[in-house]
Amino acid sequence: MPHLEVSDVRARYGSLEVLSGVSFTVDRGEVVALVGPSGSGKSTVLRLLVGLLPPSGGTVRVAGEPVDYRRAAMVRAVRDRMAIVFQQYNLFQNMDVLKNVTLAPVRIKGRDRREVEDLARRLLDRVGLGDKLHAYPDELSGGQQQRVAIARALAMQPEILLLDEVTSALDPELVNEVLEVIRDLAREGMTMILVSHEMAFVREIADRVVMMDKGSVVEEGPPAEILDNPRTARARDFFGKILRH
Amino acid sequence: MDRIIAQLPRFFSERNLILLLESAGLTLAMTALGCLIGFFLALVLVYLRKTPGLWALPLRLVCVAYVEVFRRIPFLVIVYLVLFFIQTVIRDASLFTVAVIAICLYATAYTAEIIRAGLESVPQQQIDAATAMNLGRFRTTLWVVLPQSMPVIVPPSVAFAVGFIKDTALVSQVGVFELTFRGKELNNQGFSAVLVFGTIAFVYFLMSWPLSLYGQYLETRLAAPRSQRRPRKIRQS
Ligand SMILES: Nc1ncnc2c1ncn2[C@@H]1O[C@H](COP(=O)(O)OP(=O)(O)OP(=O)(O)O)[C@@H](O)[C@H]1O
Ligand SMILES: [Mg+2]
Numbered sequence: 001m002p003h004l005e006v007s008d009v010r011a012r013y014g015s016l017e018v019l020s021g022v023s024f025t026v027d028r029g030e031v032v033a034l035v036g037p038s039g040s041g042k043s044t045v046l047r048l049l050v051g052l053l054p055p056s057g058g059t060v061r062v063a064g065e066p067v068d069y070r071r072a073a074m075v076r077a078v079r080d081r082m083a084i085v086f087q088q089y090n091l092f093q094n095m096d097v098l099k100n101v102t103l104a105p106v107r108i109k110g111r112d113r114r115e116v117e118d119l120a121r122r123l124l125d126r127v128g129l130g131d132k133l134h135a136y137p138d139e140l141s142g143g144q145q146q147r148v149a150i151a152r153a154l155a156m157q158p159e160i161l162l163l164d165e166v167t168s169a170l171d172p173e174l175v176n177e178v179l180e181v182i183r184d185l186a187r188e189g190m191t192m193i194l195v196s197h198e199m200a201f202v203r204e205i206a207d208r209v210v211m212m213d214k215g216s217v218v219e220e221g222p223p224a225e226i227l228d229n230p231r232t233a234r235a236r237d238f239f240g241k242i243l244r245h
Numbered sequence: 246m247d248r249i250i251a252q253l254p255r256f257f258s259e260r261n262l263i264l265l266l267e268s269a270g271l272t273l274a275m276t277a278l279g280c281l282i283g284f285f286l287a288l289v290l291v292y293l294r295k296t297p298g299l300w301a302l303p304l305r306l307v308c309v310a311y312v313e314v315f316r317r318i319p320f321l322v323i324v325y326l327v328l329f330f331i332q333t334v335i336r337d338a339s340l341f342t343v344a345v346i347a348i349c350l351y352a353t354a355y356t357a358e359i360i361r362a363g364l365e366s367v368p369q370q371q372i373d374a375a376t377a378m379n380l381g382r383f384r385t386t387l388w389v390v391l392p393q394s395m396p397v398i399v400p401p402s403v404a405f406a407v408g409f410i411k412d413t414a415l416v417s418q419v420g421v422f423e424l425t426f427r428g429k430e431l432n433n434q435g436f437s438a439v440l441v442f443g444t445i446a447f448v449y450f451l452m453s454w455p456l457s458l459y460g461q462y463l464e465t466r467l468a469a470p471r472s473q474r475r476p477r478k479i480r481q482s
Binding site for chain 1: 371375376379384388389392393
């Protein structure tokens with residue numbers, strides 16, 4: 001049974017249909033990369049999964065259970081199993097780094113504050129921010145904020161981690177640091193969906209690649225297959241452009 | 246002019262000064278109490294006004310109606326309404342209570358608009374992040390949205406309250422012994438109107454001006470990035 005199953009999911013912003021029947025699955029411990037041109041709906045898929053945008057059709061199953069996004073209790077249960085790192089980081093501007101990372105585990109999940117703070121320190125060390133515990137987001141660079149956002153998501157100890165362009169604001173050196181963290185997580189068996197434009201990274205870390213265009217899945221398969229020998233013209237066009245850079 | 250000078254020693258008698266001080270204190274107390282309670286009621290009102298869902302439609306309508314109606318009624322009319330309404334409920338309600346309630350009703354409607362604009366100034370992404378963590382509407386508002394909107398909410402709210410110090414003069418109409426009421430009394434005792442109301446005007450100014458300055462100070466302080474608002478001591482390198 002897949003850990004996460006998205007079938008024929010639709011979503012709209014007002015009258016604009018941004019997802020028109022998206023289907024893919026993610027197995028337990030699998031890393032699925034979501035790729036595609038800007039505006040194809042990658043972020044929207046992640047937002048929909050955590051219940052920030054109600055689906056207008058289709059079904060999402062988590063561990064086989066269909067999720068009814070109209071039922072608040074069910075949405076809460078789903079959010080409890082997932083954590084998301086937003087493309088724009090979305091750190092709480094009124095809290096320092098440590099508070100950003102510990103807030104939800106302590107206040108929402110009710111875990112022991114000491115333990116969570118220890119965990120937070122370790123996670124922040126791991127992403128190279130051990131000395132920024134008491135900095136506020138407006139004192140941090142984009143790359144630093146992005147890494148705090150990753151630590152914040154990990155502190156939730158999710159079953160499924162959703163990462164939206166987590167390397168977009170990082171310089172090459174830091175990309176490696178963060179990729180190392182993600183690699184470790186993959187090795188530890190975390191289920192992950194990661195949206196990325198970094199094809200080298202996708203190739204290395206993803207078990208499977210799902211390519212989206214205009215709100216639906218165009219093609220999917222193992223990285224080697226889809227990146228090097230895309231079957232559809234649309235995918236050939238996209239990877240042709242992106243890989244030539 | 247000669248008459249004013251002749252009246253000076255008698256006007257600034259100990260008794261009159263105490264009377265003026267007391268009534269100035271009363272004015273400040275009414276304003277502070279009314280605006281403070283009004284501020285908290287406005288927070289509640291705005292929160293209720295944003296209740297999602299179809300079932301909450303009547304609630305939202307009531308909140309909108311309250312704000313729209315009370316901002317369009319002259320304050321003096323509210324004072325009379327409260328006076329007559331209260332007296333049918335509680336026989337011996339003090340005029341001070343009446344005044345505070347009236348200020349409260351008015352301040353709630355006004356600060357509600359300030360607070361609403363403040364809450365709406367916080368980017369949706371902040372709310373999304375909180376929601377995705379299961380924070381819920383109440384805790385998201387309390388821990389994320391409200392703290393971030395304080396720089397937008399506090400300065401105009403303080404300005405409103407400070408401006409209201411002078412508007413409380415209207416409650417003298419129903420006989421609360423506040424500053425303007427005492428002025429009229431002293432004037433009736435034969436003191437020159439210029440002397441009496443000149444002094445009263447000066448006292449109003451003295452009450453408002455430092456508070457306005459304080460409001461401006463708060464504004465610049467709150468506008469500074471959060472990291473610079475911390476006391477230097479605990480600042481990490
Ligand atoms: N809040 C919104 N309101 C209206 N339309 C939106 C909103 N957010 C996104 N969209 C639209 O939905 C579509 C999909 O957007 P989405 O952010 O999911 O794309 P994406 O694949 O993540 O792109 P990118 O690679 O640039 O991040 C786009 O056409 C976008 O304009
Ligand atoms: Mg996106």
